[in-house]
Amino acid sequence: MGRCPECGAWNSFTEVVAMPRVGPGAVAVEMASLEGEEEPRLPLGMGELDRVLGGGLVVGSVVLIGGDPGVGKSTLLLQAAASVAARGLPALYVSGEESARQVKMRAQRLGVAGRGLFILAETQLEAALAQAEAVRPSLVVVDSIQTIYSQEVPQAPGSVIQVRHCTLELMRWAKVHGIPVIIVGHVTKEGEIAGPKLVEHVVDVVLYMEGERYSSYRLLRGVKNRFGSVAEVGVLEMRDEGLVEVENPSALFLSGRAPDGVGSAVVATMEGTRPLLVEIQALTSPSFAPVPRRTGNGVDPGRLIVVTAVLSRRLGFPLGKQDIIVSAVGGLKVTEPAADLAMALAIASSYRDRPLPGDLVVMAEVGLSGELRYVPHLERRLAEAQRLGFTKAIVPKSSIRRGMPQAIEVLPAATLREAISWALAKA
Numbered sequence: 011m012g013r014c015p016e017c018g019a020w021n022s023f024t025e026v027v028a029m030p031r032v033g034p035g036a037v038a039v040e041m042a043s044l045e046g047e048e049e050p051r052l053p054l055g056m057g058e059l060d061r062v063l064g065g066g067l068v069v070g071s072v073v074l075i076g077g078d079p080g081v082g083k084s085t086l087l088l089q090a091a092a093s094v095a096a097r098g099l100p101a102l103y104v105s106g107e108e109s110a111r112q113v114k115m116r117a118q119r120l121g122v123a124g125r126g127l128f129i130l131a132e133t134q135l136e137a138a139l140a141q142a143e144a145v146r147p148s149l150v151v152v153d154s155i156q157t158i159y160s161q162e163v164p165q166a167p168g169s170v171i172q173v174r175h176c177t178l179e180l181m182r183w184a185k186v187h188g189i190p191v192i193i194v195g196h197v198t199k200e201g202e203i204a205g206p207k208l209v210e211h212v213v214d215v216v217l218y219m220e221g222e223r224y225s226s227y228r229l230l231r232g233v234k235n236r237f238g239s240v241a242e243v244g245v246l247e248m249r250d251e252g253l254v255e256v257e258n259p260s261a262l263f264l265s266g267r268a269p270d271g272v273g274s275a276v277v278a279t280m281e282g283t284r285p286l287l288v289e290i291q292a293l294t295s296p297s298f299a300p301v302p303r304r305t306g307n308g309v310d311p312g313r314l315i316v317v318t319a320v321l322s323r324r325l326g327f328p329l330g331k332q333d334i335i336v337s338a339v340g341g342l343k344v345t346e347p348a349a350d351l352a353m354a355l356a357i358a359s360s361y362r363d364r365p366l367p368g369d370l371v372v373m374a375e376v377g378l379s380g381e382l383r384y385v386p387h388l389e390r391r392l393a394e395a396q397r398l399g400f401t402k403a404i405v406p407k408s409s410i411r412r413g414m415p416q417a418i419e420v421l422p423a424a425t426l427r428e429a430i431s432w433a434l435a436k437a
């Protein structure tokens with residue numbers, strides 16, 4: 011039908027084929043009679059990836075990994091597939107974007123042997139699944155879902171209908187064969203996996219791989235996980251030889267830090283359940299622009315404006331004619347409000363040209379009237395700071411609970427004013 015008799019829109023009809031019912035329908039079972047065994051898992055042999063998955067891939071599950079172009083999705087999955095293959099479990103890597111030779115070249119650069127690792131340069135779903143059935147792998151990687159098409163759908167690869175159909179087919183295939191499938195999904199300009207949210211609902215696990223353009227660190231973040239927590243974060247570093255696990259991320263984000271530097275504060279932030287110490291740097295300089303600039307790299311620009319406004323209005327810092335640049339060092343994004351205090355101290359230190367103590371770690375949200383607000387997981391943050399040799403901490407008074415281990419000299423501060431005068435006097 012060309013025109014919808016209901017709303018008058020042209021060419022709005024899409025053909026939908028009614029699914030015939032195959033076999034008898036399912037039977038309802040009483041929950042108590044079901045066995046509640048742990049799902050068997052296939053560890054991928056890459057600690058940070060396994061950690062985000064909740065201890066490896068659940069057999070028969072489908073995982074979607076999204077990320078910006080060039081962030082390292084193919085690299086990560088080639089390494090994971092090779093690691094599985096190296097344990098004597100064949101793995102199949104279906105590449106719709108690169109030829110088998112290109113994949114081989116990457117494998118050589120990464121130094122993976124390739125025994126038991128099968129490469130298939132194919133974009134047709136049915137053909138790929140036929141190959142998968144021939145190889146009988148323990149793991150299938152599909153790179154990427156946007157390049158794969160099914161012959162049962164007339165749309166172009168990458169279209170919503172095609173992406174959705176192929177994902178559903180892969181889900182069905184994974185469940186039937188008990189073989190886990192990892193799908194790569196490209197992220198659109200809007201930051202969503204192309205072929206939008208639809209795909210995320212279908213699959214079991216959604217992970218995002220993040221990284222700043224000029225930084226070599228990559229974060230793997232769980233967005234959805236039917237078999238584990240989404241609070242876990244994996245930290246990897248992109249090197250010539252591929253992605254390397256970062257076992258001590260805090261030490262890494264602090265490396266290269268000038269001790270007692272002016273305009274530098276360290277925040278103990280939480281990435282999921284993991285405390286991470288990150289240096290926040292600030293530079294204030296007289297502005298020649300009609301409207302002074304506030305630039306935040308790796309910090310929340312909204313929080314930066316709040317912190318600057320509080321410093322000006324509540325504490326009398328004349329920042330109205332100053333450009334302010336604030337950066338989270340190491341290419342990490344620190345968007346947690348707990349980083350407010352570190353931003354404020356770094357700005358105050360830069361403006362006054364006075365250093366902060368090199369062994370000071372801070373964590374607090376700054377409220378609009380200059381009060382320091384509660385941050386969760388204080389013990390975990392302090393423990394990580396202590397492990398890295400920090401001896402002083404400023405925390406919000408409201409976060410202090412009785413009986414908290416205090417191996418670090420802790421200043422419970424109620425206001426930003428208190429925190430700044432203490433910190434600048436201590437150095």
Ligand SMILES: Nc1ncnc2c1ncn2[C@@H]1O[C@H](COP(=O)(O)OP(=O)(O)OP(=O)(O)O)[C@@H](O)[C@H]1O
Binds near residue numbers: 077081083085107248
């Ligand atoms: N010869 C090389 N030496 C070091 N690093 C390299 C080299 N070639 C590529 N890289 C790194 O690998 C990244 C590309 O990785 P990869 O192809 O896995 O990304 P991707 O997420 O799959 O990208 P796409 O979205 O294009 O498929 C590059 O951005 C670069 O950081």
Ligand SMILES: [Mg+2]
Binds near residue numbers: 083084085107153
């Ligand atoms: Mg790729």
